[in-house]
Amino acid sequence: MNNIKMPILAVVLILVIVAIGSSAFIVNETEQVILTQFGKPIREPITTPGIHFKIPMVQVANFFDKRFLEWDGDPNQVPTKDKRFIWVDTYARWSIKDPLLFFQRVRDERWAQSRLDDILDGETRNAIAKHLLVEVVRSTNREPVLPEGLVEGEITTTLQEIRFGREKITREIVEAAAVRTLELGIELHDLRLKRINYVEEVQKKIFERMITERKRIADKFRSEGQGEASKILGDKERELKKIQSGAYKKAQEIIGKADAEATVIYAKAYNRSSESREFYRFLKTMETYQTTLSEKDWLILSTKGDFFKYLSSRSGK
Amino acid sequence: MDKTPFDLSDFKKFKPPQINMKKLIWIVPLLLIVIFGYSLFFTVSPEEVGVILRLGKFTRTASPGLNFKLPFGIEKAYKVPVERQLKQEFGFRTSSPGTRTKYSSRKYQEESLMLTGDLNAAEVEWIVQFRINDPYKFLFRVRNAVQTFRDMNEAVMREIVGDRTVDEVITVGRQEVATTAEVMLQELSDQYELGIKVEQVVLQDVNAPEPVQPAFNEVNEAEQEKEKLINQAKSEYNKVIPKARGEAQRTIEEAKGYALERVNNARGEAAKFSSVFIEYLRAKEVTRQRIYLETMNDVMQKVGRKLITDEEATGILPLFQFEKGGVKK
Numbered sequence: 001m002n003n004i005k006m007p008i009l010a011v012v013l014i015l016v017i018v019a020i021g022s023s024a025f026i027v028n029e030t031e032q033v034i035l036t037q038f039g040k041p042i043r044e045p046i047t048t049p050g051i052h053f054k055i056p057m058v059q060v061a062n063f064f065d066k067r068f069l070e071w072d073g074d075p076n077q078v079p080t081k082d083k084r085f086i087w088v089d090t091y092a093r094w095s096i097k098d099p100l101l102f103f104q105r106v107r108d109e110r111w112a113q114s115r116l117d118d119i120l121d122g123e124t125r126n127a128i129a130k131h132l133l134v135e136v137v138r139s140t141n142r143e144p145v146l147p148e149g150l151v152e153g154e155i156t157t158t159l160q161e162i163r164f165g166r167e168k169i170t171r172e173i174v175e176a177a178a179v180r181t182l183e184l185g186i187e188l189h190d191l192r193l194k195r196i197n198y199v200e201e202v203q204k205k206i207f208e209r210m211i212t213e214r215k216r217i218a219d220k221f222r223s224e225g226q227g228e229a230s231k232i233l234g235d236k237e238r239e240l241k242k243i244q245s246g247a248y249k250k251a252q253e254i255i256g257k258a259d260a261e262a263t264v265i266y267a268k269a270y271n272r273s274s275e276s277r278e279f280y281r282f283l284k285t286m287e288t289y290q291t292t293l294s295e296k297d298w299l300i301l302s303t304k305g306d307f308f309k310y311l312s313s314r315s316g317k
Numbered sequence: 318m319d320k321t322p323f324d325l326s327d328f329k330k331f332k333p334p335q336i337n338m339k340k341l342i343w344i345v346p347l348l349l350i351v352i353f354g355y356s357l358f359f360t361v362s363p364e365e366v367g368v369i370l371r372l373g374k375f376t377r378t379a380s381p382g383l384n385f386k387l388p389f390g391i392e393k394a395y396k397v398p399v400e401r402q403l404k405q406e407f408g409f410r411t412s413s414p415g416t417r418t419k420y421s422s423r424k425y426q427e428e429s430l431m432l433t434g435d436l437n438a439a440e441v442e443w444i445v446q447f448r449i450n451d452p453y454k455f456l457f458r459v460r461n462a463v464q465t466f467r468d469m470n471e472a473v474m475r476e477i478v479g480d481r482t483v484d485e486v487i488t489v490g491r492q493e494v495a496t497t498a499e500v501m502l503q504e505l506s507d508q509y510e511l512g513i514k515v516e517q518v519v520l521q522d523v524n525a526p527e528p529v530q531p532a533f534n535e536v537n538e539a540e541q542e543k544e545k546l547i548n549q550a551k552s553e554y555n556k557v558i559p560k561a562r563g564e565a566q567r568t569i570e571e572a573k574g575y576a577l578e579r580v581n582n583a584r585g586e587a588a589k590f591s592s593v594f595i596e597y598l599r600a601k602e603v604t605r606q607r608i609y610l611e612t613m614n615d616v617m618q619k620v621g622r623k624l625i626t627d628e629e630a631t632g633i634l635p636l637f638q639f640e641k642g643g644v645k646k
Contacts, residue, residue: 026373027373029370029374029375029453048374049373049374050373051373065460067458067460068459068465069460070461070468091472093465093509133436137432137433137434137436137480142480144484145489159434159435159480159481167476192472192476193472193475194468194472195431196479198432203438206436206437207438207529209437210483210529210532211528211532214532215532217539218535218536218539220539221536221539222539224543225539225542225544225545225546228546228547229546229549229550230550232551233550233554235554236553236554236557240557240558240561243562244561244564248568250568251568252572254572255572255576255579258576258577258580261576261579261580262582265583266583266587269590269591270587270590279597280590286608286612289612290615290616293619293620294620295619295620296621297620297621299620
């Protein structure tokens with residue numbers, strides 16, 4: 001009896017396990033499931049994680065991602081309103097809001113990505129073509145902080161005022177695109193400009209402009225340097241002359257005063273009476289004889305003079 | 318003895334070893350126990366935290382060390398490094414970290430080149446340091462969380478740089494850009510439910526684009542040249558003027574010295590004259606004669622050639638033959 005029961009029990013056990021196995025499915029934290037019966041969806045989507053059951057073979061569990069998903073567009077060449085061509089690379093954040101609708105419209109993620117390409121690229125293009133380049137680049141109207149040494153006005157390229165700005169434009173894109181993605185059961189949460197760059201020829205021109213501007217500033221510095229240096233050297237010359245002439249003047253004044261004072265002293269001494277004047281003349285003449293007559297000179301003397309008067313006679317007469 | 322390498326008759330003798338059924342039965346439970354054990358234990362490293370899903374549903378977290386879980390895939394453990402500080406690099410890559418870090422020579426310009434607010438361009442390299450502070454969110458809310466974080470970084474940095482001039486970004490505004498980036502990244506991370514805490518944004522090399530750099534450097538050089546020229550002129554000034562002032566002072570002092578000397582000499586001579594004059598007044602004739610003779614004494618001695626003439630002498634020519642002394646008649 002046992003011999004027959006064992007294999008039968010084993011078969012029954014196996015069948016039960018298989019039955020459970022194909023009727024149970026696990027939904028994890030990142031997934032949401034729609035059950036379809038013969039291709040038609042039944043019931044609401046299952047979003048709570050854990051183990052769930054379905055009728056085996058008849059019902060099929062379709063898995064969708066519950067998480068925030070990413071979309072990264074290919075870089076596109078897009079013109080702005082002021083005819084500047086730029087490379088725009090965007091990324092977006094979306095999720096499957098209505099898996100049922102998603103399943104009906106788009107079927108799976110591959111198709112969804114392709115539809116998103118169309119919608120998001122299209123809306124991005126529209127938005128950028130409606131605005132000037134500076135509106136796409138800037139976000140606020142903040143004033144620039146100038147680095148030391150550079151004065152306002154020296155740099156011609158500066159922050160221009162904007163009326164919209166990057167943030168507003170991307171919001172525009174999201175609003176416009178979200179309406180369209182909702183029809184696919186997709187909720188668009190965010191879109192951002194990951195990269196913006198100039199197209200090759202435009203970039204060359206921009207670089208040339210930057211180079212020219214910097215060269216101009218460099219020249220300005222150099223000429224400023226030379227100008228100020230000249231001024232300082234000029235000051236130096238002027239100051240020098242002033243000091244030298246001032247000193248000369250003062251010295252001459254001092255000398256002049258001293259000479260005048262000496263003259264007064266001499267006059268007081270020599271000029272006090274006619275006798276003193278005469279005596280001074282006598283003394284001075286004597287001194288002069290001493291200093292001016294030397295070995296080389298001829299002296300012609302007359303015997304009539306005072307010196308030789310004793311030569312002719314004893315009494316000097 | 319024949320030694321043949323291979324003989325078909327040998328082959329018939331060869332029988333496969335008998336499989337002992339009894340022994341084999343023990344292998345199966347042994348295998349089961351091993352698999353069971355393997356799926357029962359798991360270790361969590363000190364910097365990690367374990368996130369346990371039971372039948373797909375999040376039930377608990379596991380702390381570092383040896384942990385148990387229900388086997389055979391009933392419970393699955395995901396390990397998340399929540400304590401480790403993680404880093405993402407933009408615009409460059411470290412090829413081998415260490416005391417002397419090596420960087421990849423590839424430029425990653427597509428990440429670093431960006432437009433500035435004045436419609437110029439700059440190359441910006443940066444790193445972001447962050448930690449996973451909510452492992453559940455990090456694992457289960459966002460698909461490709463790290464890639465999303467990277468995209469976010471690029472978008473945020475470009476937004477900030479796009480609102481500043483190239484000069485601000487390269488020089489004075491560096492710190493401000495980094496701090497603003499930190500704030501914006503954290504806001505967005507929270508909004509995106511990434512479960513990430515942004516610790517710091519650090520700018521690395523920030524430069525004007527390569528083709529333009531020489532011109533930017535030229536500006537710095539020109540600025541330095543300007544300084545140099547001005548300093549040279551100033552030092553020239555400082556070399557000459559104080560010296561001139563010193564000399565001016567000296568000239569004046571010399572003049573003062575002359576003045577003093579002149580006045581003193583005058584006073585001295587005047588005094589001398591006065592005293593001689595007073596003596597003279599006491600004995601006029603005698604004093605005169607004395608002075609006269611003293612003078613003539615000196616003069617006669619000094620003078621080399623003397624000629625004494627007499628009123629009554631008629632010609633002097635014949636007398637010139639004599640060198641010194643007078644001529645006696």
